[in-house]
Amino acid sequence: MASTIGLGADGRPVIGIIGGSGVYDIPGLSDIGWRRINSPFGDPSDELMFGRLGDLQLVFLPRHGRGHVHAPSDLNYRANIDAMKRAGVTEILSVSAVGSLKEDLAPGTFVIVDDFIDRTFAREKSFFTKGCVAHVSVGHPVCPRMGDAVEAAGARIGLSMHRGGTYIAMEGPQFSTLAESRLYRSWGASVIGMTNMPEAKLAREAELCYATVAMVTDFDSWHPEHDKVTVDQVIKVLLGNADNARTLVREVAPLLGARRETCHAGCHTALDYALITAPEKRDPALLAKLDAVAGRVLGA
Numbered sequence: 001m002a003s004t005i006g007l008g009a010d011g012r013p014v015i016g017i018i019g020g021s022g023v024y025d026i027p028g029l030s031d032i033g034w035r036r037i038n039s040p041f042g043d044p045s046d047e048l049m050f051g052r053l054g055d056l057q058l059v060f061l062p063r064h065g066r067g068h069v070h071a072p073s074d075l076n077y078r079a080n081i082d083a084m085k086r087a088g089v090t091e092i093l094s095v096s097a098v099g100s101l102k103e104d105l106a107p108g109t110f111v112i113v114d115d116f117i118d119r120t121f122a123r124e125k126s127f128f129t130k131g132c133v134a135h136v137s138v139g140h141p142v143c144p145r146m147g148d149a150v151e152a153a154g155a156r157i158g159l160s161m162h163r164g165g166t167y168i169a170m171e172g173p174q175f176s177t178l179a180e181s182r183l184y185r186s187w188g189a190s191v192i193g194m195t196n197m198p199e200a201k202l203a204r205e206a207e208l209c210y211a212t213v214a215m216v217t218d219f220d221s222w223h224p225e226h227d228k229v230t231v232d233q234v235i236k237v238l239l240g241n242a243d244n245a246r247t248l249v250r251e252v253a254p255l256l257g258a259r260r261e262t263c264h265a266g267c268h269t270a271l272d273y274a275l276i277t278a279p280e281k282r283d284p285a286l287l288a289k290l291d292a293v294a295g296r297v298l299g300a
């Protein structure tokens with residue numbers, strides 16, 4: 001019998017969208033309702049918006065809250081991912097604004113990121129802390145199946161897309177210095193942002209597929225002809241591309257929704273060999289909090 005791990009109650013995927021800067025809703029869905037989902041890890045950024053696209057269930061979370069009230073370092077990434085999992089989400093597509101670290105990734109380009117460098121340092125990065133330690137693999141932090149779907153959807157609607165690229169996650173909220181920007185370029189990173197880590201790592205811990213589509217809004221600080229990033233410049237490019245991002249989401253959802261089996265890349269079984277704390281030493285209070293994230297392996 002086919003495994004139903006990683007599918008929703010109706011045997012279909014439930015698509016979660018985390019909208020970044022400039023993406024605070026997804027128009028065009030039916031049966032829309034905003035609902036607060038409580039998480040034992042704290043407050044998610046906002047209520048979650050539930051809606052349908054045909055026969056598919058979508059769940060949307062504005063990463064910074066409606067009205068962009070939360071800074072990257074203040075986001076409760078654990079609560080956001082836990083709430084998505086509690087809402088039944090099986091895969092997360094992140095939409096993010098980024099600076100470009102490469103000449104050929106001009107503002108307006110959509111990059112289907114396939115790797116990350118995590119330079120953040122002031123955030124909770126794991127669900128698995130004292131009393132239930134786990135180490136998941138993030139060697140391939142992005143779900144390749146989702147990347148294929150985003151690429152196909154982008155081609156269908158004629159978006160300027162680039163498949164592959166490393167996203168460097170910085171702490172922020174200030175943009176990079178010239179020396180930092182040059183350093184990241186020397187490391188071969190393609191784009192820079194402040195939010196996708198630890199989000200992607202936590203999604204993996206929660207056994208959710210994760211992919212990000214990064215909208216280039218600026219050339220960060222390294223470019224001799226564009227040597228300063230400003231929010232108004234970022235917003236201008238964002239507003240010009242937000243509709244494209246929303247169209248992309250509506251186009252990619254049915255492709256993701258076609259799956260009827262557990263993700264072949266292993267995202268939905270990431271915890272199979274990850275727990276290391278001896279069962280008799282596990283902290284019952286932490287185990288209770290992990291009911292959604294790790295219920296499959298903890299038997300909750």
Ligand SMILES: CSC[C@H]1O[C@H](OP(=O)(O)O)[C@H](O)[C@@H]1O
Pocket residue numbers: 019020021022063064072095096097098193194195196231234
């Ligand atoms: C408004 S520019 C800086 C801001 O935009 C990006 O956020 P997101 O990934 O949520 O689109 C970047 O990481 C910063 O948080």
Ligand SMILES: Nc1ncnc2[nH]cnc12
Pocket residue numbers: 097098099100175176192193194217218219220221229234
């Ligand atoms: N240059 C940049 N650095 C970090 N985050 C960003 N988001 C958009 N542009 C950015």
